[in-house]
Amino acid sequence: MSDSISKTIKEYASEYQAQHLKELLDFLRIPSVSTDSEHVKDIRIAAQWLETELKQLTFEVEVIETAKHPIVYAEKIVDDSLATVLVYGHYDVQPVDPIELWDSDPFDPIVRDGLIIARGATDDKGQVYAHIKGAEVLLNTDGQLPVNLKFLIEGEEEIGSPNLDSFITDNKEKLAADVVLISDNAMVAPNTPTITYGLKGLSYIEVHVKAASHDLHSGAFGGGVPNPINGLAKMIASLHDEQGRVAVPGFYDAVIDVQPEEREAYKRVPFSETEFAEELSLSATPGEANYSLLERLWARPTLDCNGIAGGFQGEGAKTVIASEAMAKISCRLVPNQDHEEITRMLGDFLKENAPEGLSVEVIDLHGGKPALTPMDSKEVQAAAKALSEVFGQETIFARTGGTIPVVSTFQTELKAGVILVGLGLEDDRAHSPNEKFDLVNYYRGIESSAAVLKALADIK
Numbered sequence: 012m013s014d015s016i017s018k019t020i021k022e023y024a025s026e027y028q029a030q031h032l033k034e035l036l037d038f039l040r041i042p043s044v045s046t047d048s049e050h051v052k053d054i055r056i057a058a059q060w061l062e063t064e065l066k067q068l069t070f071e072v073e074v075i076e077t078a079k080h081p082i083v084y085a086e087k088i089v090d091d092s093l094a095t096v097l098v099y100g101h102y103d104v105q106p107v108d109p110i111e112l113w114d115s116d117p118f119d120p121i122v123r124d125g126l127i128i129a130r131g132a133t134d135d136k137g138q139v140y141a142h143i144k145g146a147e148v149l150l151n152t153d154g155q156l157p158v159n160l161k162f163l164i165e166g167e168e169e170i171g172s173p174n175l176d177s178f179i180t181d182n183k184e185k186l187a188a189d190v191v192l193i194s195d196n197a198m199v200a201p202n203t204p205t206i207t208y209g210l211k212g213l214s215y216i217e218v219h220v221k222a223a224s225h226d227l228h229s230g231a232f233g234g235g236v237p238n239p240i241n242g243l244a245k246m247i248a249s250l251h252d253e254q255g256r257v258a259v260p261g262f263y264d265a266v267i268d269v270q271p272e273e274r275e276a277y278k279r280v281p282f283s284e285t286e287f288a289e290e291l292s293l294s295a296t297p298g299e300a301n302y303s304l305l306e307r308l309w310a311r312p313t314l315d316c317n318g319i320a321g322g323f324q325g326e327g328a329k330t331v332i333a334s335e336a337m338a339k340i341s342c343r344l345v346p347n348q349d350h351e352e353i354t355r356m357l358g359d360f361l362k363e364n365a366p367e368g369l370s371v372e373v374i375d376l377h378g379g380k381p382a383l384t385p386m387d388s389k390e391v392q393a394a395a396k397a398l399s400e401v402f403g404q405e406t407i408f409a410r411t412g413g414t415i416p417v418v419s420t421f422q423t424e425l426k427a428g429v430i431l432v433g434l435g436l437e438d439d440r441a442h443s444p445n446e447k448f449d450l451v452n453y454y455r456g457i458e459s460s461a462a463v464l465k466a467l468a469d470i471k
């Protein structure tokens with residue numbers, strides 16, 4: 012990126028700040044709550060509002076019906092030889108409840124103390140609109156986009172994107188891209204450009220352990236019959252070894268280990284283990300040996316018991332041996348673990364390690380694929396460099412323990428690298444009362460979008 016061009020982007024972006032703000036406030040005024048059937052009309056109004064905005068920027072725009080809320084799809088193909096970037100985001104928002112905890116009307120946005128306060132300000136209207144304005148900045152400074160640009164903006168993210176996966180699978184050619192760019196998250200700290208390049212997957216099971224046909228008197232039967240709760244506790248305890256590693260054979264076989272460059276990069280993350288522990292009132296942060304806390308949180312697979320039930324739960328003492336017990340257990344997975352395979356291994360291991368006399372049933376509740384765009388890939392590096400220039404700060408490389416299912420769908424179906432550039436902050440109160448987006452982050456988001464798109468032009 013040459014200096015003169017980046018200056019032009021900066022100049023244009025700052026000259027049009029008031030206009031860009033006014034437009035975002037208009038967008039935020041539309042109560043596009045996807046969960047609530049009362050707002051079906053508003054969802055449509057928001058989709059059409061985006062259609063108008065994108066058409067003004069000379070994109071070809073379609074509002075595509077799904078079984079529920081429409082998808083807004085827009086594209087501007089400049090030249091087949093250039094890289095193609097698909098920006099994904101959502102125009103639907105969370106409900107406003109509890110409304111009494113808002114200091115202002117969630118759909119009458121206000122700007123106070125440098126903050127835009129409204130439902131959707133950061134999640135995700137503000138962030139997705141920053142990318143639309145990023146395109147505007149490029150069109151009005153360079154006269155053309157540096158990449159082929161596509162927008163896929165859905166209206167069902169807050170209800171779990173029920174129609175998105177099939178839409179992507181059915182429209183691979185239309186959506187074909189080299190890179191998918193997503194801003195629906197946060198940077199790791201204020202004024203800290205962040206690229207999130209990996210997400211964990213999930214394997215979730217429920218295990219039922221049974222013995223006698225009914226609950227038994229512990230005086231009459233204790234010592235002579237298997238106890239499902241004792242047994243289940245032992246089975247759960249067997250899932251980790253003394254080193255904090257998951258003891259299920261084969262669990263780590265497919266894992267791509269933390270790379271040396273990732274190890275180095277995580278050391279630069281503004282993260283204090285002491286503060287982390289203090290905030291959670293923890294006296295220790297144990298886990299897998301030989302990995303730092305951040306490495307464990309972001310880049311290592313984990314296993315946790317999420318719930319356990321069985322036996323007498325009431326007040327006082329009841330001397331009983333329960334006939335059954337149940338636990339919910341989940342694993343957060345990393346590439347290239349396969350959630351179906353892990354679920355099977357975990358179930359087999361629990362059955363093999365069940366004490367004598369207990370029958371074990373394992374139910375597969377839920378799974379999700381992990382995703383990773385290598386940190387040293389061209390697209391991640393190019394975007395990081397561009398962000399560093401905009402912020403005047405070194406870009407932080409992060410992963411997250413969370414799962415965004417659509418990310419792995421983009422990777423597997425479009426074979427595209429996926430980059431998450433959080434423009435908001437962790438404390439933006441997404442999904443909560445008084446949701447906000449810092450003005451500075453909105454404006455910087457616009458510049459960041461323009462800079463990243465420009466940088467991605469060279470990856471092909």
Ligand SMILES: [Zn+2]
Binds near residue numbers: 134135195
């Ligand atoms: Zn969101």
